[in-house]
Amino acid sequence: MIHQINIRRDYSMISTGPLVDKLGWIALKHKDELILRAKNIISTNKNIVHEWLKDNPSFECVLPSGGTVCFLKYYFDLKSETFAKLLLAEKGVFFVP
Numbered sequence: 001m002i003h004q005i006n007i008r009r010d011y012s013m014i015s016t017g018p019l020v021d022k023l024g025w026i027a028l029k030h031k032d033e034l035i036l037r038a039k040n041i042i043s044t045n046k047n048i049v050h051e052w053l054k055d056n057p058s059f060e061c062v063l064p065s066g067g068t069v070c071f072l073k074y075y076f077d078l079k080s081e082t083f084a085k086l087l088l089a090e091k092g093v094f095f096v097p
Contacts, residue, residue, distance in 0.1 A: 042068055
């Protein structure tokens, strides 16, 4: 019976399966700890970027107070697409040109 319900559910809903539902439920039970952990990681990473920007005057950005995305401006002659590919290949940093 459960198998038949899961088949019907997969067919008729754009949703996840029961295991993912259960994991989501567990995560929601611990949402405060998960949010705190994420905020700490974001804060640490922003501090790293802030310090890096101080040491690299060829770059500039406004770090967001309530998010994780900023627009980096640089002052040298290199296409943004080329720069993004170099960053990914050499440093493993994902950057959207």
